[in-house]
Amino acid sequence: MLIKPVEDLLLRNADHYLIPADIVANVQTDNNLYHAFLVLTKIKYSKIPVLDHAGHFEGLVSLPLITEKMLGFDQLNTEILMECRVSEVMETNIKTVQQVDDVEATLHLMIDNPFVPVVDADGIFKGIITRREFMKSFNFLTHEIGKQYDMIEKDFSNS
Known part of the structure; x- marks a missing residue:
């Protein structure tokens, strides 16, 4: 559990954490790999969300x-890009959060992920929370916590 002063300061910027679904690059489960390859190459992101036609979050796809x-065994088969669908290669066991203000859960997921998908209770993709936005808040936190709360320094050198 986060201590209250840290949680309070991190939540101050919570409205800036979410990058809304309508501006997040994504592909659909039935898109061919050629389309996904082009999107990933053009936007230069390592992974992007995969959605179904109703906007439900289904997983992530990446260039790797x-x-x-x-x-193949002895060559690169580029024809497969037109033949295969995103649903055949995407990662599906992806942890998500439902609330932007679920700071602790998001922090845990950001340790290993550059972004965390946000979905509602029905699985509809709402957007992403990026590690970059969280790091901005940590920067704010490290500079402001001493100004906003009484902090007592402890000597840990003898511990």
């Missing part, structure tokens, strides 16, 4: 997942 599908 697509490349792995293209690798």
Whole structure:
């Protein structure tokens, strides 16, 4: 559990954490790999969300997942890009959060992920919380916590 002063300061910027779904690059489960490859290459992100036609979050797709599908025994099979669907290569066991203000859960997920998908109770994709936005808040936190709360320094050198 986060201590209250830290949680309070991190929540001050919570309205800036969410990058809304309508501006997050994504692909759909039934798009071919060629389309996903182009999107990932153009936006220069490592992974992007995969949605169904109703806007439900289904998983993530990345260039390494697509490349792995293209690798043959002795050559790269680029024809597979037109033949295969995103649903055949995407990661599906992705942890998400439902609330932008679920700071502790988001922090845990950000240790290993550059972003965390936000979905509502029905699985509808609402957007992403990026590690970058959280780091901005940590920067704010480290500079402001001493100004806003009485902090007592402890000597840990003898511990």
